[in-house]
Amino acid sequence: MSIRARLQRNYPGFALDVDLELPGRGVTAVFGPSGCGKTTLLRCVAGLERRATGYLSVDDEVWQDDTQQRFVPVHRRALGYVFQDASLFAHLNVEQNLNYGMQRVPAALRRVSLEQSIDLLGIAHLLPRQPDALSGGERQRVAIARALASSPRILLLDEPLAALDAARKAEVLPYLEKLHSELDMPVLYVSHAIDEVARLADHLVLLESGKVTASGYADDLLTRLDLSLAHGDTAGAVLTLTVSGHDEQDHLSTASFSGGVMSLPIHDKDIGQRLRIRVQARDVSLTLQKQSGTSILNILGATVRAIAPDSPGQVMVSLDVGGCTLLARITERSARTLSLAPGLSLYAQIKGVAILG
Amino acid sequence: MPSSADLTAVLLTARLALVTTVLLLLIGTPIAWWLARSPSRLKSVVGAIVTLPLVLPPAVIGFYLLVLLGPDGPLGRLTQQLGLGLLPFTFSGLVVASVIYSMPFVVQPIQQAFAAMGERPMEAAATLRASPLNAFLTVALPLARPGFITAAVLGFAHTVGEFGVVLMIGGNIPGKTQVLSMAIYNHVEALEYQSAHWLAGGMLCFLFVVLLLLYSRGWNRRP
Numbered sequence: 129m130s131i132r133a134r135l136q137r138n139y140p141g142f143a144l145d146v147d148l149e150l151p152g153r154g155v156t157a158v159f160g161p162s163g164c165g166k167t168t169l170l171r172c173v174a175g176l177e178r179r180a181t182g183y184l185s186v187d188d189e190v191w192q193d194d195t196q197q198r199f200v201p202v203h204r205r206a207l208g209y210v211f212q213d214a215s216l217f218a219h220l221n222v223e224q225n226l227n228y229g230m231q232r233v234p235a236a237l238r239r240v241s242l243e244q245s246i247d248l249l250g251i252a253h254l255l256p257r258q259p260d261a262l263s264g265g266e267r268q269r270v271a272i273a274r275a276l277a278s279s280p281r282i283l284l285l286d287e288p289l290a291a292l293d294a295a296r297k298a299e300v301l302p303y304l305e306k307l308h309s310e311l312d313m314p315v316l317y318v319s320h321a322i323d324e325v326a327r328l329a330d331h332l333v334l335l336e337s338g339k340v341t342a343s344g345y346a347d348d349l350l351t352r353l354d355l356s357l358a359h360g361d362t363a364g365a366v367l368t369l370t371v372s373g374h375d376e377q378d379h380l381s382t383a384s385f386s387g388g389v390m391s392l393p394i395h396d397k398d399i400g401q402r403l404r405i406r407v408q409a410r411d412v413s414l415t416l417q418k419q420s421g422t423s424i425l426n427i428l429g430a431t432v433r434a435i436a437p438d439s440p441g442q443v444m445v446s447l448d449v450g451g452c453t454l455l456a457r458i459t460e461r462s463a464r465t466l467s468l469a470p471g472l473s474l475y476a477q478i479k480g481v482a483i484l485g
Numbered sequence: 486m487p488s489s490a491d492l493t494a495v496l497l498t499a500r501l502a503l504v505t506t507v508l509l510l511l512i513g514t515p516i517a518w519w520l521a522r523s524p525s526r527l528k529s530v531v532g533a534i535v536t537l538p539l540v541l542p543p544a545v546i547g548f549y550l551l552v553l554l555g556p557d558g559p560l561g562r563l564t565q566q567l568g569l570g571l572l573p574f575t576f577s578g579l580v581v582a583s584v585i586y587s588m589p590f591v592v593q594p595i596q597q598a599f600a601a602m603g604e605r606p607m608e609a610a611a612t613l614r615a616s617p618l619n620a621f622l623t624v625a626l627p628l629a630r631p632g633f634i635t636a637a638v639l640g641f642a643h644t645v646g647e648f649g650v651v652l653m654i655g656g657n658i659p660g661k662t663q664v665l666s667m668a669i670y671n672h673v674e675a676l677e678y679q680s681a682h683w684l685a686g687g688m689l690c691f692l693f694v695v696l697l698l699l700y701s702r703g704w705n706r707r708p
Binding site for chain 1: 605606608609610611612613614615616617619620623624627628630
């Protein structure tokens with residue numbers, strides 16, 4: 129199970145040229161600034177760019193191979209595509225939209241039932257509505273369900289949250305996470321929002337001016353100091369924890385990982401379940417002695433791995449916490465005062481309220 | 486009251502407009518699709534040709550059709566060889582002339598509807614396993630419905646009102662090629678203003694109601 133994509137697409141003044149081997153499971157995020165060719169890459173994979181050249185296979189199926197003059201037209205590729213603007217059919221209601229793709233797949237090849245996709249996206253109450261009577265978030269959920277109901281081998285999502293405001297985004301994101309945990313379907317997710325990527329992606333492809341600058345596990349790439357991703361205000365690390373307890377009274381949950389136990393705002397996940405959290409570099413402070421009498425709930429033993437300059441007067445510190453990586457963004461002066469150097473043992477402090485889960 | 490000859494002219498006109506509209510929807514749809522979608526450079530040429538009847542004096546269209554379809558014209562020879570005989574001064578001749586005369590009124594609204602929906606619905610349909618033809622029938626046509634309604638109404642109404650082309654190619658044969666506008670002309674020539682009023686007033690009311698329906702929201706709303 130894997131996706132092999134060696135694709136080129138030339139425009140006047142812009143060229144997409146990628147050579148990628150992607151895992152055939154989990155969420156792969158294609159991340160990069162606007163105009164870097166993310167959407168073009170996705171359209172090439174879908175076959176919507178007839179002028180793309182190269183080679184593309186998904187699992188054992190070859191969708192494009194120029195050396196064999198092979199180009200499988202879009203409608204014969206078992207894929208689901210969600211456009212940025214949902215693109216629901218305005219002349220059909222929600223239920224008819226969902227049926228459109230499903231009906232065109234032979235019954236024997238249907239792996240996702242209509243009920244399943246309706247349940248996963250929580251849209252049962254929307255079925256009789258017309259698309260123009262839906263909110264932006266609802267529209268995207270219907271579009272995702274519509275794509276799922278066509279039992280694709282791969283789901284292609286083109287910035288499905290970009291057109292939504294923060295509240296609508298927060299409404300749709302949990303469904304995308306549910307999709308991730310409940311369906312064994314590879315997802316290619318295009319985004320320019322680092323918070324979405326950090327929450328959803330297992331694998332990450334960084335794209336810049338049509339070229340791949342890095343590709344690998346998301347958790348690794350997000351903290352690699354040689355990449356721009358691990359710098360600036362939005363930089364942060366992703367940790368995978370196991371929920372170990374809930375304190376209803378204080379509205380806190382505890383979760384553990386190899387680096388220790390953390391307290392965070394209460395979560396609805398059950399004890400024993402895995403939880404992905406994001407710790408932003410600007411929310412991590414460093415101290416040489418373990419502090420007492422502090423409001424900070426999470427104090428973890430850490431070792432400095434590397435230090436790299438960030439914006440003027442600031443440095444990004446990469447930390448080893450029980451084998452996992454955390455980032456801390458501190459001032460250059462603090463780094464000097466603490467005499468930070470690779471190998472130094474210290475404590476990383478994270479405010480409980482700053483953890484994004 | 487209108488005479489029975491007048492009623493014959495009314496029915497003939499209605500039949501002509503109906504046949505013309507149906508034919509134009511069939512011919513005009515692929516042309517409109519091509520004009521809205523094709524990246525071809527020929528597009529501007531074809532677009533100009535299709536729009537020509539909009540600006541050409543009807544007498545000019547009629548004259549050239551008469552020449553082309555006549556016994557010595559290339560199309561006339563063809564129709565004779567095919568055993569269809571000569572088309573001028575027949576109902577079929579009128580249909581051919583009307584199709585050309587009303588072409589832009591049908592093609593343009595459909596073309597605009599196709600252009601307005603953009604590529605996206607067709608792309609979305611393709612990602613949902615619809616073949617191009619299937620996507621055209623199940624997505625593009627229903628989405629362009631308002632364009633089709635406008636096209637049908639304008640094509641029909643415009644054909645009902647034609648005069649110059651009919652005069653040249655159809656003549657004025659009662660029951661065969663004498664349409665409404667010819668009948669009105671005859672009445673006016675004979676100073677039968679009362680009869681002319683019945684027909685002209687009737688046509689005015691009919692076309693006004695048609696346009697009123699077209700512009701009222703209920704009928705032409707997007708699906």
